[in-house]
Amino acid sequence: MVVLDYPAWLRIEHWVNVLFLTLLIRSGIEIVATHPKLYRGNDSRPGTEWARFTRKTMPTDKLYDTLDEEESYSSLVSLPGHKNLGMGRHWHFVTVIGWILTGIAYYILLFATGQWHRYLPYSWSIFPETWNDILTYLSFKLPPLLPGEPLDAIQKLTYAGVIFLLAPFQILTGAAQSPAVEARFPWYVRLWGGRQSARSLHFLGLLAFLGFIAVHLTMVGLWGWPQLNALMIFGQARHLGWALAASLAIVAAIVVVHIAATVWSLKSPRSVQRALGFVINHGRLVALRPMVSRQRYPQSALSPEHRVNGKPPDSDDYKVMAVHHFVDWTLHVGGLVEYPMTLTLADLRALGDKQTQRVLHNCVQGWSSVGEWGGVPFRNLVELVKPLPQARHICFLTMQDTGRDEPSAEGAGQFYEVLDMSLARHPQCLLAYEMNGAPLPIEHGAPLRLRIENQVGFKMAKWISQIEFISDYHAIGQGMGGWREDNVYYDKDVEV
Numbered sequence: 001m002v003v004l005d006y007p008a009w010l011r012i013e014h015w016v017n018v019l020f021l022t023l024l025i026r027s028g029i030e031i032v033a034t035h036p037k038l039y040r041g042n043d044s045r046p047g048t049e050w051a052r053f054t055r056k057t058m059p060t061d062k063l064y065d066t067l068d069e070e071e072s073y074s075s076l077v078s079l080p081g082h083k084n085l086g087m088g089r090h091w092h093f094v095t096v097i098g099w100i101l102t103g104i105a106y107y108i109l110l111f112a113t114g115q116w117h118r119y120l121p122y123s124w125s126i127f128p129e130t131w132n133d134i135l136t137y138l139s140f141k142l143p144p145l146l147p148g149e150p151l152d153a154i155q156k157l158t159y160a161g162v163i164f165l166l167a168p169f170q171i172l173t174g175a176a177q178s179p180a181v182e183a184r185f186p187w188y189v190r191l192w193g194g195r196q197s198a199r200s201l202h203f204l205g206l207l208a209f210l211g212f213i214a215v216h217l218t219m220v221g222l223w224g225w226p227q228l229n230a231l232m233i234f235g236q237a238r239h240l241g242w243a244l245a246a247s248l249a250i251v252a253a254i255v256v257v258h259i260a261a262t263v264w265s266l267k268s269p270r271s272v273q274r275a276l277g278f279v280i281n282h283g284r285l286v287a288l289r290p291m292v293s294r295q296r297y298p299q300s301a302l303s304p305e306h307r308v309n310g311k312p313p314d315s316d317d318y319k320v321m322a323v324h325h326f327v328d329w330t331l332h333v334g335g336l337v338e339y340p341m342t343l344t345l346a347d348l349r350a351l352g353d354k355q356t357q358r359v360l361h362n363c364v365q366g367w368s369s370v371g372e373w374g375g376v377p378f379r380n381l382v383e384l385v386k387p388l389p390q391a392r393h394i395c396f397l398t399m400q401d402t403g404r405d406e407p408s409a410e411g412a413g414q415f416y417e418v419l420d421m422s423l424a425r426h427p428q429c430l431l432a433y434e435m436n437g438a439p440l441p442i443e444h445g446a447p448l449r450l451r452i453e454n455q456v457g458f459k460m461a462k463w464i465s466q467i468e469f470i471s472d473y474h475a476i477g478q479g480m481g482g483w484r485e486d487n488v489y490y491d492k493d494v495e496v
């Protein structure tokens, strides 16, 4: 029989977990704040949310976009707080990489050392015992520990639930929100009841973790804080004073990490974006880039109202073109190509091989809609213009001047996004001029927008007027690979 003591690795894992979980919770709240509404299914139709964490009401008489719905939360609850989705995502993803790695180490050690006996019940009698324990706690008494074990029945079941169910549940519902995973395995999203159901469940998982932490701390208080604390510091219930000092020092260190992460993110978001982005993007390119979109949602899945993000060009040039159904509009395709060209909408249609795709759209903010897009497969255009070997990225330039068109946005200048060449030949990389069987509406990017279905929405530039094949993007804008990367510190490779 294994001795269920507190080996050093278990104690270290415990405190590391406190750090990671608290970082995940705060950064997770930052992500929720950007679209503080929860829905079921795949769709985020305004008014269908089952929960909301905002008092804002949206106008019904004019176009608003989902950025207008964003909430600003305090740094006390969110990392870093104050409408910083880009930073929240960086912290969430970098922490989750650490959390998963320590989790794997924890599982291995648990089973290698026999410590799993601590959590896995030996007999069905644990359930009636758990019920008795609940009654005992309710009468303000402490129930008996399981014979020869450090925990009572309900504690054992709760820890088992958190370690073997809740933690994997959060990872699985998190993965179900990755556009690359959704695009490659649509059945996996269905398994959770849809993209928004997965997001809602992920949020409920957060609440479960908060509940667990509250009960855990209460229990430690009830059963004897000094002794249990010493077990988690020294592995034995002695040197209680030193143990207290040590645990206070650890908690202080964790608080310092939180404060440092918050201040760093608020003061110098660009350097956080570069440093954490380096780690995250490498992980992503390995794990998620190979996932190619294969979505074919049925007609019946189409969202009755596809949400909008970004405000259309507010220039007379654009408006005049819109009146004439964009017959005057031209698309310039050039840069590092053998055959630069200028195409009209009619030319694009005449390219033939029109493709339609019914797909799930994921906004980085968390909302989603299902739409049908029709247009030219991007690879057809690639074959036509023949990129030179030096071409490594594609820059999509738009007619949107954000300073003029979206004055409330942080940042100004022409909206552009850069895509890696590796995505250019994806079967569902599309230059769309139609939506749901009709010409592309203005708010969705008329006359032409990009669809790249394994990525997050903001990569899919709307109102395109120019496409450039380039070797390097660092000289464009602020050099981060897109307008949103430049101005709101989003991550560049967004398979998640």
Ligand SMILES: Nc1nc2c(c(=O)[nH]1)N[C@H]1C(S)=C(S)[C@@H](COP(=O)(O)O)O[C@H]1N2
Residues within 6 Å of the ligand: 306, 307, 308, 309, 310, 311, 361, 362, 363, 364, 398, 400, 415, 443, 444, 445, 457, 458, 459, 460, 461, 462, 463
């Ligand atoms: N030019 C331009 N393209 C853009 C945006 C924008 O603000 N400007 N917003 C992006 C974001 S954040 C999303 S989620 C999608 C939204 O597409 P939709 O409005 O058709 O749903 O467009 C993307 N393309």
Ligand SMILES: [Mo]
Residues within 6 Å of the ligand: 309, 362, 363, 364, 365, 457, 458
């Ligand atoms: Mo978005």
